[in-house]
Amino acid sequence: MHTPIPALVIMGVAGCGKSSVGQALCRLSGATCIEGDAFHPAENIRKMSAGIPLNDEDRDGWLDVLCKELRRAIAAGQRPVLSCSALKRSYREHLRSAVPGVGFVYLELTPAVAARRVAERPGHFMPASMIDSQFATLEPPVDEPLTLVLDASRQDIPQLAAAAHQWWRQHEPD
Numbered sequence: 218m219h220t221p222i223p224a225l226v227i228m229g230v231a232g233c234g235k236s237s238v239g240q241a242l243c244r245l246s247g248a249t250c251i252e253g254d255a256f257h258p259a260e261n262i263r264k265m266s267a268g269i270p271l272n273d274e275d276r277d278g279w280l281d282v283l284c285k286e287l288r289r290a291i292a293a294g295q296r297p298v299l300s301c302s303a304l305k306r307s308y309r310e311h312l313r314s315a316v317p318g319v320g321f322v323y324l325e326l327t328p329a330v331a332a333r334r335v336a337e338r339p340g341h342f343m344p345a346s347m348i349d350s351q352f353a354t355l356e357p358p359v360d361e362p363l364t365l366v367l368d369a370s371r372q373d374i375p376q377l378a379a380a381a382h383q384w385w386r387q388h389e390p391d
Contacts, residue, residue, distance in 0.1 A: 219387050219388045220318060220363065220388060221318060221388055221389065222318055222319065222320035222363055222385060222388040223291050223296065223316060223318055223319065224287050224290070224291060224296065224297045224298070224299065224316050224319045224320070225242070225248070225297075225298045225299070225319070225320045225321070225322055225381065225385055226298075226299045226300075226301050226303055226309075226312060226319060226320070226321050226322070227239040227242070227298060227299070227300045227301070227322050227324065227381070228301060228302060228303035228304075228309070228321055228322065228323050228324070228358070229302065229323055229324035229325065229326070229369065230302065230304070230326070230331050230348065230351040230352060230355055231302070231331060231335050231347060231348060231351050232326070232330070232331040232332070232333075232334035232335040232348070233324035233325070233326050233331065233334075233369045234324050234334075234369050234374060234377060235253075235300035235301070235302070235324060236252060236254070236300045237374045238300075238322070238324060238369075238374055238377045238378050238381065239252070239298045239299070239300040241374050241375060241377075241378035242298050242378040242381050242382055242385075243298050244378075245378055245379065245382045246296065246298075246382050246385065246386075247296075248295070248296040248297060248298045249290050249295040249296065249297045249298065250297075250298055250300075251283070251286050251287065251290065251297050251298065251299040251300070252300055253279075253283055253299055253300050253301035253302070254300070256279060256282045256283055256286065257279055258278065258279065260275075261275050261276075261279060265347060268347060270347060270350035270351075270354070273305075273307070276308060277311075280308055280311045280312065281311075283299060283301055283312065284311065284312060284314075284315030284316065285315075286299070287299060287312070287315060287316045287319070288315060288316060291316065299312075302351070303321065304351065304354045304355045304356065305354060305355075305356045306356045306358070306361070309321060309358060309361065318363065319363070320363040320364070320365070320384075320385065320388065321358055321361065321363065321364045321365070322364075322365045322367060322381045322384070323357065323358050323364060323365070323366045323367065324367055324369035324377065325357070325366055325367065325368055325369055325370075326368070326369040326370040327370055328348060328349070328352050330369075330370045331348050331351070331352075332348045335347075335348055363388070365380070365381060365384045367380055367381070
């Protein structure tokens with residue numbers, strides 16, 4: 218028997234496909250999509266747009282808001298899927314403390330693939346110059362509970378969403 222997972226966080230560096238995989242997973246599963254980037258305060262967006270990496274303090278208030286959104290969705294009887302970089306273990310622990318049993322799907326890819334994807338992405342505030350800082354901050358979720366690691370450079374969005382969906386279904390309440 219698997220532990221039920223009330224919510225999923227699709228995580229990884231910029232360009233890994235968090236939003237696209239999250240949306241595809243929500244279509245497959247009937248889950249509620251929460252786009253983490255939509256909850257950044259204006260100051261965070263200004264910093265990132267200017268090529269200035271966010272620090273822990275910048276991310277702390279943002280993570281608090283995301284925790285509230287996850288809890289609100291669960292309280293409303295929904296199964297939320299949050300797209301959120303969650304680059305550090307402490308950020309993931311912040312989310313875990315708010316939503317016990319939350320699962321993480323880590324979309325792993327190389328810096329070169331991430332840089333190419335971000336450079337090709339139209340209309341997003343995250344410039345390709347920020348990729349190095351994302352990888353410098355990244356603490357991969359190795360040996361963390363309820364975490365699925367997927368190779369985002371070798372699988373397309375439908376494959377990634379299907380793998381996440383299958384894994385999440387294995388953790389549905391009986």
